[in-house]
Amino acid sequence: MPVITYRDALNQAMREEMQRDPTVFLMGEEVGVYQGAYKVSRGLLEEFGPQRVVDTPIAELGFAGVGVGAAMVGMRPVIEFMTWNFALLAIDQVVNSAAKMFYMSGGQVPVPIVFRGPGGAALQLAAQHSQAFESWYAHIPGLKVVAPATPYDAKGLLKSAIRDDNPVVFLEGEMLYNMKGEVPEEEYIVPLGAADVKRPGQDVTLVCHSKTVTVALKAAERLATEHGLEAEVVDLRTLRPLDIPTLRESLHRTNRCVVVEEGWPFCGIGAQVVDDLQREAFDDLDAPILRVTQADVPMPYNKHLERAAKPTPDQVIAAVRRVAYLD
Amino acid sequence: MTAAPEQDQTLDPGQRDEYLALLRRMILVRRFEERAGEAYAQGRIGGFCHLYIGQEAVATGSLAVLRADDYVFAAYREHAHALLRGTSARAVMAELFGKATGCSRGKGGSMHLFDAANHFLGGHGIVGSHIPIAAGAGFAIKSRGTDQVAVCYFGEAAVNIGAFHETLNMAALWELPTVFVCENNRYGMGTALERAAAVYDVSRRACSYDMASETVDGMNVLAVRDVMARAVQRGRDEKLPTLIEARTYRYMGHSMADPIHGHYRTKIELEEQKALDPIAHLQHAMTAAGMLAEADAAALHADVEVEVEDAVRFAEESPDPDPAELYADVYRS
Ligand SMILES: Cc1ncc(C[n+]2csc(CCOP(=O)(O)OP(=O)(O)O)c2C)c(N)n1
Numbered sequence A: 001m002p003v004i005t006y007r008d009a010l011n012q013a014m015r016e017e018m019q020r021d022p023t024v025f026l027m028g029e030e031v032g033v034y035q036g037a038y039k040v041s042r043g044l045l046e047e048f049g050p051q052r053v054v055d056t057p058i059a060e061l062g063f064a065g066v067g068v069g070a071a072m073v074g075m076r077p078v079i080e081f082m083t084w085n086f087a088l089l090a091i092d093q094v095v096n097s098a099a100k101m102f103y104m105s106g107g108q109v110p111v112p113i114v115f116r117g118p119g120g121a122a123l124q125l126a127a128q129h130s131q132a133f134e135s136w137y138a139h140i141p142g143l144k145v146v147a148p149a150t151p152y153d154a155k156g157l158l159k160s161a162i163r164d165d166n167p168v169v170f171l172e173g174e175m176l177y178n179m180k181g182e183v184p185e186e187e188y189i190v191p192l193g194a195a196d197v198k199r200p201g202q203d204v205t206l207v208c209h210s211k212t213v214t215v216a217l218k219a220a221e222r223l224a225t226e227h228g229l230e231a232e233v234v235d236l237r238t239l240r241p242l243d244i245p246t247l248r249e250s251l252h253r254t255n256r257c258v259v260v261e262e263g264w265p266f267c268g269i270g271a272q273v274v275d276d277l278q279r280e281a282f283d284d285l286d287a288p289i290l291r292v293t294q295a296d297v298p299m300p301y302n303k304h305l306e307r308a309a310k311p312t313p314d315q316v317i318a319a320v321r322r323v324a325y326l327d
Numbered sequence B: 001m002t003a004a005p006e007q008d009q010t011l012d013p014g015q016r017d018e019y020l021a022l023l024r025r026m027i028l029v030r031r032f033e034e035r036a037g038e039a040y041a042q043g044r045i046g047g048f049c050h051l052y053i054g055q056e057a058v059a060t061g062s063l064a065v066l067r068a069d070d071y072v073f074a075a076y077r078e079h080a081h082a083l084l085r086g087t088s089a090r091a092v093m094a095e096l097f098g099k100a101t102g103c104s105r106g107k108g109g110s111m112h113l114f115d116a117a118n119h120f121l122g123g124h125g126i127v128g129s130h131i132p133i134a135a136g137a138g139f140a141i142k143s144r145g146t147d148q149v150a151v152c153y154f155g156e157a158a159v160n161i162g163a164f165h166e167t168l169n170m171a172a173l174w175e176l177p178t179v180f181v182c183e184n185n186r187y188g189m190g191t192a193l194e195r196a197a198a199v200y201d202v203s204r205r206a207c208s209y210d211m212a213s214e215t216v217d218g219m220n221v222l223a224v225r226d227v228m229a230r231a232v233q234r235g236r237d238e239k240l241p242t243l244i245e246a247r248t249y250r251y252m253g254h255s256m257a258d259p260i261h262g263h264y265r266t267k268i269e270l271e272e273q274k275a276l277d278p279i280a281h282l283q284h285a286m287t288a289a290g291m292l293a294e295a296d297a298a299a300l301h302a303d304v305e306v307e308v309e310d311a312v313r314f315a316e317e318s319p320d321p322d323p324a325e326l327y328a329d330v331y332r333s
């Protein structure tokens, strides 16, 4: 099977969907001539031309709204935000327009649109450029929220997102673009709303998504070799709708759970997971569910402070030892 | 499309000291940025680092006419603005290195320089977001009835952000003493202005709001100074805003991580613009007018070299912030 990067997997997904459906177009800053700020759209302008690969002014609110309008009349826009930090300027169109239109029109006007781009912290980009907004969008009824962790999932989920008739917020990991993984030659899709067990285990469930899948997998390796614990790593992949059945099944086997996420703790994705599981899997739990998150501060620039602010395998291991009552 | 330099500009012998000061400041900015670029390549500066090389005349000429009590706001390409506002080269370099002695105590980095004592209020990373903020300082000035001005620096790509238009309208409507300085270096990252704007002349945008505006050769420090002096006067005396468009050019890539030329601009264009170098421009004009002996010029460069090397050494030797700093300053207690 070919091994490609997460970046190229996203590129393939857009290319294939644009070939398949002439109503799909890509719009955003630097997506065309510059080949994408992170080169995700490389070659698309050359293949599909400027009417379908559209460079915009720096006008996030404006072009997000243009996307919504085009979707309302039958197109399938893919709106790229250079990063999700800048999408804050467009959140009115995402939340007040895209997410609401189908409902408030009484089901007359669907908005099949994908808002995508990289989120989360990279390296030393400081407070305004290092933010994971998953829980912000997951809060909103009417939006679907996706955050893939591997090239395989990135491609399959983006294809599903483009075909979905609802607005989909698709958060990529800036630090994942160079990650390599197997992606089949033949066409496939990954359905929205399905979590995936990335590593089986029977002692503890590690719930994660996007970049923290790598953190959880690293912790799981060390838990096995250094602590004699087999962790099951469950990648949520889609944050709304949340795949509670898969989590419940895992917990039924492990009876212990740690939720890892890149965002801040307050009202985070983990808070939602804990809320669901304490109701749905109460009898399976042998310990309170613990969470590992970013420190509850804006991201500092200094590299040592930044490292201390991010969730690490060490923190995951410490939390697992606590839910296993080893510490 | 940069306005042609006024090659035959006559220099006033009575202003020699001021010319010298402007020249030194531009050389300081240039040398500081070159050393920052080197430190970035060595991995001692992280994150995004946007250099100001090529644009020195804009910040140097315009900030020269401000008073210490005026307020200054800038975007993320702001090392020069902090330095010219009076933050020491040491404190700026230490911030780029993320050290505790940096002007933002290592927490802001290159894009978020702050020096409240000098009324330098950032260092903003979201394009256009500081334009209304600067007008807010203008609003406060007006409320207090002083004759200060607020000044905002931003790139030409920022004028396509809604906040720019919202702000110009309010600043004109409420007559806020604010100077909006658009540094038109022709590109927002890899997008030429003409590919992103229906109207090329940024200064014409002021017409919609009936605001005073001027376009100036941003490679000519004296021209920038004079235009800025008029705008600041308009703010102080008449409490009116101005939009200045300074036509300039950046000689480096958008940030240290971006190519200097390539898909979006040619090497030939870059070389043409380098012939308009703002520092060489003033230096030649002064030499031609007999105001600058070769030895004077050499002394200026040597003097700046000492200041910048000292800043680098200081930044290197400074400590990282204490780990407890991670949780400090989220709230004021
Ligand atoms: C709202 C927003 N959108 C996108 C970006 C990413 N970005 C950073 S700088 C930049 C180009 C800005 O160009 P310009 O305003 O001309 O300033 P210059 O870099 O040329 O000084 C872009 C697109 C951002 N920081 N903020």
Ligand SMILES: [Mg+2]
Binding pocket: B155, B156, B157, B183, B184, B185, B186, B187, B188, B189
């Ligand atoms: Mg620019």
